Amino acid sequence: xKYALITCAVLTIFFSKSxxxxxxxxxxxxxxxKQVYLTKDSELYLYNQNGEHLxxxxxxxxxxxxHLDVNLALKxxxxxxxxxxxxxxxxxxxxxGATIYPVHHDFSNVTNACHSVDNNFWxxxxxxxxxxxxxxxxxxxxxxxxxxLLLGRTINADQILEKDNLLYLRDEEKGxxxxxxxxxxxxxxxxxxKGEMEVLEGxxxxxxxxxxxxxxxxxxxxxxxxxNFKNIEDVSIQSSTVFTKQNNExxxxxxxxxx
Numbered sequence: 001x002k003y004a005l006i007t008c009a010v011l012t013i014f015f016s017k018s019x020x021x022x023x024x025x026x027x028x029x030x031x032x033x034k035q036v037y038l039t040k041d042s043e044l045y046l047y048n049q050n051g052e053h054l055x056x057x058x059x060x061x062x063x064x065x066x067h068l069d070v071n072l073a074l075k076x077x078x079x080x081x082x083x084x085x086x087x088x089x090x091x092x093x094x095x096x097g098a099t100i101y102p103v104h105h106d107f108s109n110v111t112n113a114c115h116s117v118d119n120n121f122w123x124x125x126x127x128x129x130x131x132x133x134x135x136x137x138x139x140x141x142x143x144x145x146x147x148x149l150l151l152g153r154t155i156n157a158d159q160i161l162e163k164d165n166l167l168y169l170r171d172e173e174k175g176x177x178x179x180x181x182x183x184x185x186x187x188x189x190x191x192x193x194k195g196e197m198e199v200l201e202g203x204x205x206x207x208x209x210x211x212x213x214x215x216x217x218x219x220x221x222x223x224x225x226x227x228n229f230k231n232i233e234d235v236s237i238q239s240s241t242v243f244t245k246q247n248n249e250x251x252x253x254x255x256x257x258x259x
Contacts, residue, residue: 018251019051027196027247030236031073036243036250039065043080046093049241049252057093069114071162075164077121079113086113086121097136105138114167116141117181120165124157131160131167131183144183151177151185163199170197176204191215191222198237205237212242227253 021038022045029037035054038045041064044057051065057078063078064239066081075096078087102110102123109126116122120135130194133142147155159170166186167179176189176197191204198205204215210231215222242253 016252016254017051018249021045021047021245021248021250025245025248026234027068028234028236028250029068029070030238030241030243030245031070032238033073034238034241035070035073036236037068037070037076038250039068044068044076044089044093051250052115055093057089057095058085059095059099062087062099066115067112067159069161071115073091075115077113081111084110086123100138102134102138107132107134112160114160114162116162116167118161119163122160122162124160124169126156129155131157131169131179133181133183142181142183144179144185147177151188159196161197161199164202168197168199168204189215189217198235200237200239205235207232207235209240211246215217 022040025038025040027039034049036047036049042058042060042062044065045053046055047053062080062085063082064076067079069077074091076089084101084103088096090096107123107125110123111126111151112124114122116133118233120131120133120141122131124131129148130144133141135141153174156171158171158172165181167181169177170193172194175191178186178189182187193206195207202217206213210226212225212232212235213222214225227242229244229246229251232244232246236243240254244251
């Protein structure tokens with residue numbers, strides 16, 4: 001089930017500029033300083049919004065990067081699903097502390113991870129279908145319990161993201177589940193997304209068939225955001241700035257984020 005789609009454009013577009021990026025970039029991310037992060041296999045690149053390359057990070061021993069969380073701009077979190085590893089970086093993309101392997105701390109089959117407030121982080125443990133909030137000493141702060149028992153269905157975490165003291169879990173087949181930072185279930189949003197979501201001020205942004213959409217939680221409505229660009233490959237949102245990837249370029253759009 002998806003909510004009704006309003007096909008009219010809801011935001012005025014102001015295209016600012018673009019810059020070239022290396023070939024083969026898979027994902028783009030941005031932080032609240034409007035810096036742009038690019039991932040390609042095991043490589044991570046950091047650019048400023050003027051298109052200047054600042055820093056790089058690459059640890060080939062961990063394999064390909066599965067997910068990057070830059071909601072804490074000066075402390076990027078990298079998750080490597082194949083080896084179930086978590087790496088924290090600083091603002092120069094230098095590694096901070098040792099690589100974390102949750103399995104070494106009795107957390108088995110971790111399939112996703114993301115930042116949390118107060119220097120903590122979340123993991124999703126697939127064997128127990130459980131979200132667990134952990135501090136840097138690997139002590140449990142809060143957890144949801146078995147979500148399959150709680151919700152009466154099997155849950156897979158294709159993405160987890162904490163924003164404004166809420167944790168969003170995206171299941172590609174069942175929609176989005178929202179929890180508070182104590183692990184209490186808040187609500188279910190039946191929005192089926194195959195790609196990654198971004199959350200900004202109560203709205204969920206996502207790509208569908210090369211177009212950008214915005215789901216406004218308070219209205220239960222979905223809008224198309226007309227950027228006047230076709231076949232967008234990836235997107236990242238920060239306040240009134242939208243970064244899009246097309247071919248080997250990042251385009252920067254300045255738009256109001258309220259319909």
